[in-house]
Amino acid sequence: MLTTRDGVRPLGVADLEEFLALAGRDPVVNVFADYRARTTSLEPRWLGGEVWGRFEDGRMRAACHVGANLVPVQATAEDARAFAERAMSKGRMASTVVGPHAAVEAFWRAVSTTWSAPREIRWQQPHLEIAGPPLVASDPLVRRTTRQDMAQLYPACVAMYTEEVGLSPETGGSGDLYRARVTQLVSRGWSFARFDEGRLVFKAEVACASPAAAQIQGVWVPPERRGEGLAESGMAAVVDIVRREIAPTVSLYVNEWNEPARRAYRAVGFAETARFSTIMF
Incomplete structure (x- = not known):
């Protein structure tokens, strides 16, 4: 040293x-x-x-x-x-x-x-936390994913990333690395989803965790299923599982302009505690 x-x-x-x-x-x-x-x-x-x-x-x-x-x-x-x-x-x-x-x-x-x-700057991103039970009922069909779910899960992860970041995670031949990351989260028990008749209709992952907190990423509902409350009940289920089994406080940060997502998180019980910024190259 x-x-x-x-x-x-x-x-x-x-x-x-x-x-x-x-x-x-x-x-x-x-x-x-x-x-x-x-x-x-x-x-x-x-x-x-x-x-x-x-x-x-x-x-x-x-x-x-x-x-x-x-x-x-x-x-x-x-x-x-x-x-x-x-x-x-x-x-x-x-x-x-x-x-x-x-x-x-x-x-x-x-x-x-x-x-x-930079490719994009997002200056004002609310950082949200919840340290108690969710305010809405949890979706009982949300569960941890397994490797058998990859045929549905991986395309959903690619779609979410592309929608959120503005480019595919497979750009430049990075598909194998991204698939390995998704598989790693599944293996850790950090990937959650709901399936209706074999089709993924909600997903979210834990990006990182410590003894104090876990940060959620990749919250996504297919466009044709939005507006049904799947994000609210799905996130409530994720909060319940994560607080019970991973860390006592759950956090995430969200784009300021994404009002539908912000409404969903407020409904679940997330509260803003800080503002983040992200600069992407």
């Missing part, structure tokens, strides 16, 4: 405890970084990137996960600018910058003159 008392440096295994304490100051907002740290122990060969810490008088004051996803952790605007300075010296490796709005905005203002133009 480096002995730098001030400034930004890569973290390693010896920094894990201090990093988890930092992330634990807001464990739901920081669930992605917490999850990555716990599953890799901040070992660079497992991270597939780096985690940087910013130190002051020898104490970690902020951090930044730097991989395909660049995610600031407990970072003020000043911290974000310090991380941006280091990022500019190394070049962009992230395909997405995501996290609390103020930190992401400060980071982007600093790097925008040297990094390539």
